[in-house]
Amino acid sequence: MDLKKVQNFHNTRELAIATFYYISGSVFGPLILFLGLGYFLDQAFHSKPKMLIVGFFIAFITSNVLLFKKAKRVTELIESYKSTPKNPGDEQDSVVIKK
Numbered sequence: 001m002d003l004k005k006v007q008n009f010h011n012t013r014e015l016a017i018a019t020f021y022y023i024s025g026s027v028f029g030p031l032i033l034f035l036g037l038g039y040f041l042d043q044a045f046h047s048k049p050k051m052l053i054v055g056f057f058i059a060f061i062t063s064n065v066l067l068f069k070k071a072k073r074v075t076e077l078i079e080s081y082k083s084t085p086k087n088p089g090d091e092q093d094s095v096v097i098k099k
Contacts (some may be wrong), residue, residue, distance in 0.1 A: 026066040034059035 036057025042048055 020053070022070060023067065027063045030059040030062040
C-alpha cells in the first residue's frame with residue numbers, strides 16, 4: 001500500500017475497498033481452507049467433530065497472524081510518513097503525502 005496515492009476521495013475509496021478485500025480474504029480464506037480440510041479428514045478417519053474443531057482453531061490463528069502482520073506493515077508505513085512536517089515551518093508531526 002502506498003500512501004502517496006491517497007490524495008483524493010476516489011483513491012481513499014479504493015484504499016478502503018482494497019483493505020476490505022484483504023481483511024475478508026485473511027479471515028474467510030483460512031477458514032474455508034482449514035475447515036474444509038478438517039471436514040474431509042473427519043470423513044476419512046470417522047472422527048466426526050475433532051478435525052473440524054482443530055481446523056477452526058488453526059484458521060483462527062492463521063487469520064490473526066495475517067491481520068497482525070498487515071497492521072504492522074501499515075503502521076510502519078504511516079510512521080515513516082510522519083517524520084517530516086507538512087510545511088517547512090511546521091513543528092508538529094503530520095502525515096506528508098509526497099509526489
